Each structure stands twice: as structure tokens, then as C-alpha cells.
Amino acid sequence: MSNISVVIITYNEERNIRDCLESVKWVDEVVILDNYSTDRTIEIASRYTDKIFMRKWDGYGSQKNRAIERTTNNWILALDADERVTPPLADEIENLFQEGDPPMAGYELPYKVYFGNKLIRHGGWYPEYHLRLFRKDRGRFEERAVHEKIRVSGKVGRLNHFVEHYTYRSISDFIQRMDRYSTLSAETYFKEGRRIGWIQASFRAWFAFTQMYILRAGFLDGAAGFQLAILYAFYTFTKYAKLNELYTKDT
Structure with a gap:
């Protein structure tokens, strides 16, 4: 398909990248921006595209925008390496x-x-909707270190069929990623001058669990729903604890 470019940022994604690229073989341009992977990511990706670029990491939003700048088509389909476009x-x-x-x-x-x-x-995860297909001249990612969103100028529609997201392979995978994400979130909040006290941090962690497990019926997902609610509560508290730690170091 000649008017869509897929963009993917990568770092050590040998476990995921093949399935992701297989799912977008119908697109004629795939641009990968890699943060100097040390595994087989580039070897695998090079079987699907010759548009592979290297760039030192400086945040999710920045990396994705630099990948977009290397495309030649008018429309962008932005994916993560652990996502798959379903045939429908x-x-x-x-x-x-x-x-x-x-x-x-x-x-x-x-x-x-x-x-x-x-x-x-359940738990607010099904279905999730994310803006991922957009006109290149009307949209860009926020230049944030983490939890970046696409901002577009103009109306946004919705499609009906799914992207499959294999987000956390295990509890260990979740904890490793959340340690990184909580650090990036805390650093972003610190730069923005945000402050959250310990009581408020504790309440937000409790509410994260309550919202996901009870209000959004995460309990219907069984053990996985309970584990996710606990883990997200832990992540919520941790990012604010790290924020307070940054203020302590700054004094």
C-alpha cells in the first residue's frame, strides 16, 4: 500500500519484531529507528525493510517523531514492536x-x-483505543520521555478491527518495565514542578487498584486481573515515591 508508512522504534526487540513486521507486509514502507540494539533485532528487521536508522535514545516521543521524519508517505501507522495488526x-x-x-x-x-x-x-483494558493512524502533516507525538500521545489537528475517527498488543510477557517483565517507566514519569513530573505528598500518593495507589479491579471489573479476569491491579497500584505509588526522592535530593 503506497500511501502509508509504518514507523517502529526498537531496542533489543528480537523476541517481538518478526511478528510485528509480518503483520504489516501489506504496507510498502516500514521505517525502523533503533537505539543501537545488541541482540538480533536489526538482523531480523533487515529481512523486511532497508529503512533502518540508528539514533541514541532521548525519550519515546522524540524517537517516534524522528522516525516519522524519515518517512516518505502522507499517512503514518505508528506501532510498537510488541503490537500486531490483525488481518481484518x-x-x-x-x-x-x-x-x-x-x-x-x-x-x-x-x-x-x-x-x-x-x-x-476487563479492568479498562478492553477495548483500549489509541490514535495510531494519522496524516503526517497533521499529527506528531508529544515530546515526552514516557506515556507520549499523538496530537493531531483535525477530526479523529475510529476503526473497528483490532491491534493485538502483547504488552507484558510475565510479572518479571512488568516489574522491569514499570521500574523504568516510573523513573521516567518521576523525572518528567519533577521537570514540570509537580508535587505529590505521601498521603495523596497512597490514595492514588489505592484508587488505581480499586478502579481497575472493582469499578472496571478486573476481578472478572481472575488471577491475572488481580495481579494487574496490584501491580498498577504498586507502579502508581512508586512513581510518586521516586518523585519525592528527587525533591529530597534537590534540597
Whole structure:
């Protein structure tokens, strides 16, 4: 498909990148921006695209925007290496472009999110919608270190078929990533001058669990739902604890 470019940022994604790239073989341009991987990521990716660039890491938003700048098509489909475009979604996107340029500035895609091998159907995770398909001249990622979002100028529509997101392979994988994400979040909040006291941090952690497990029916996902609610509460408290630690070091 000649008017869409897929962009993916990578670092040591040999476990994921093949399945991701297999799912977008219908697109004629795939741009990968890699943070000097030390595993087989580049070797595997080079079988699918010759547009692989290296760049030192300076945050999720910045990396993704620099990848977009290296594309040649008018529309961007932004994916993470652990995401897969399902065949029905690929067909839906191709049909969207059959009559020329789509009318919207961007489109949100529904996500199926997996924890290990289990599809999470509750807790606010099903379906998740993320803006991932957009006109290059109308959208960019926020230049944030973590939890970056795409901002577009214009109307946004929604598609019906799914991206599959194999986000956390195990509890250990979750803890390793959340340690990194909580540090990046704390550093971002610190730069913004945000302050959260210990009582408020504790309440937000409690509310994260209550919202995910009870209000959004995470309990219906069984043990996985309980584990995720506990882990997200821990992540919520940890990022604010690290924020307070930064203020302590600054005094």
C-alpha cells in the first residue's frame, strides 16, 4: 500500500519484531529507528525493510517523531514492536484508502491487550483505543520521555478491527518495565514542578487498584486481573515515591 508508512522504534526487540513486521507486509514502507540494539533485532528487521536508522535514545516521543521524519508517505501507522495488526484491521485500513484520502486527520484503533498469554477483557483494558493512524502533516507525538500521545489537528475517527498488543510477557517483565517507566514519569513530573505528598500518593495507589479491579471489573479476569491491579497500584505509588526522592535530593 503506497500511501502509508509504518514507523517502529526498537531496542533489543528480537523476541517481538518478526511478528510485528509480518503483520504489516501489506504496507510498502516500514521505517525502523533503533537505539543501537545488541541482540538480533536489526538482523531480523533487515529481512523486511532497508529503512533502518540508528539514533541514541532521548525519550519515546522524540524517537517516534524522528522516525516519522524519515518517512516518505502522507499517512503514518505508528506501532510498537510488541503490537500486531490483525488481518481484518489490515483489510479495513486498505478499504479506507480505496476511494482516495480518508476524510479524518487521524484514526483511533481498538486494542486487544495480553498479559502473558491471557487476553485481558476487563479492568479498562478492553477495548483500549489509541490514535495510531494519522496524516503526517497533521499529527506528531508529544515530546515526552514516557506515556507520549499523538496530537493531531483535525477530526479523529475510529476503526473497528483490532491491534493485538502483547504488552507484558510475565510479572518479571512488568516489574522491569514499570521500574523504568516510573523513573521516567518521576523525572518528567519533577521537570514540570509537580508535587505529590505521601498521603495523596497512597490514595492514588489505592484508587488505581480499586478502579481497575472493582469499578472496571478486573476481578472478572481472575488471577491475572488481580495481579494487574496490584501491580498498577504498586507502579502508581512508586512513581510518586521516586518523585519525592528527587525533591529530597534537590534540597
